[in-house]
Amino acid sequence: MLRLLEQQGDFLFRWRSYLPLLCLPILAGELSRFSYPYGSHLIDELVEVACFAIAGVGLMIRSLVQGYARSGTSARNTRQRRAARLNTTGMYSLCRHPLYLGNYLISFGVLLFFTSPYLLAVFSLLFWLYYERIILVEEAFLAERFGDAHREWVARTPVFLPRFSGWRQPKVPFRFSTVLQREYTTVLLIVVAMTCFEVLGDFAIEGRLSIGPIWRLLLALAALQYLVLRSLKKHTQLLRA
Numbered sequence: 213m214l215r216l217l218e219q220q221g222d223f224l225f226r227w228r229s230y231l232p233l234l235c236l237p238i239l240a241g242e243l244s245r246f247s248y249p250y251g252s253h254l255i256d257e258l259v260e261v262a263c264f265a266i267a268g269v270g271l272m273i274r275s276l277v278q279g280y281a282r283s284g285t286s287a288r289n290t291r292q293r294r295a296a297r298l299n300t301t302g303m304y305s306l307c308r309h310p311l312y313l314g315n316y317l318i319s320f321g322v323l324l325f326f327t328s329p330y331l332l333a334v335f336s337l338l339f340w341l342y343y344e345r346i347i348l349v350e351e352a353f354l355a356e357r358f359g360d361a362h363r364e365w366v367a368r369t370p371v372f373l374p375r376f377s378g379w380r381q382p383k384v385p386f387r388f389s390t391v392l393q394r395e396y397t398t399v400l401l402i403v404v405a406m407t408c409f410e411v412l413g414d415f416a417i418e419g420r421l422s423i424g425p426i427w428r429l430l431l432a433l434a435a436l437q438y439l440v441l442r443s444l445k446k447h448t449q450l451l452r453a
Contacts (some may be wrong), residue, residue: 238334242326243409246416249327260406263324267402270317274398275391277303277310280382298358300365305380308351308369312343318402325409347371393451396441403434 248256280302303310316339323335355362369378407427415421423431445451 235338238331242328242331243412243416246326246413248417259324259327260410263321263406266321266324267318270314270321271395271398271402273303273310273314273317275395277314278394279386279388279391280384281390282384298354298361298365300369301380302382305369305378306374306376308366308371309347312347313372313374318398322402322405325406325413389451392441393445396438400434400438403430407431
């Protein structure tokens, strides 16, 4: 059984960037029956603010992880696991998988748009089943590589839900350039997803496609920051530590 979970974890780790696309039919079903909460457009707008706030907390968590990450940790690699050192300070002193916590809050915030308890419950269950297997394989890798240091970290640090009393100050300074380098795509994806839901949700209710001025502004700003930061990353040294 353990070996099967590890095999599933290896598969999910490698393709984790694409497998969530399998959930698109569920979202299409939710959009087809979308309606304003309690029939109020004002409440719908307040929900949208809450969506961005929750997703923003998730983005902040990811930014703290990336900004304090030491060289050789928190690498974006879907083909193989690499870890030159064990990161146990900063966000990694609160929980062992803060990036996944950030991912959960971002996704939860975006999906809150539908105000569907059913959708949020299904998402939370699938998220846990999905990442449980990835976490199992990652921790087996870290345990083999770092031995006693990993066991001590596991003993004092929860897997997912933060324990704020365990905070340990990062050993390196915060690097905002690293955050800009790694999270500009995340910002764009949040805004694009929310804009698509807004447009399609209004279409389900009113039968017409339109984008309000605020949404056009948000989309333009998100696209601009993406293009500027991607250009800086590709063609300059400004975002490289």
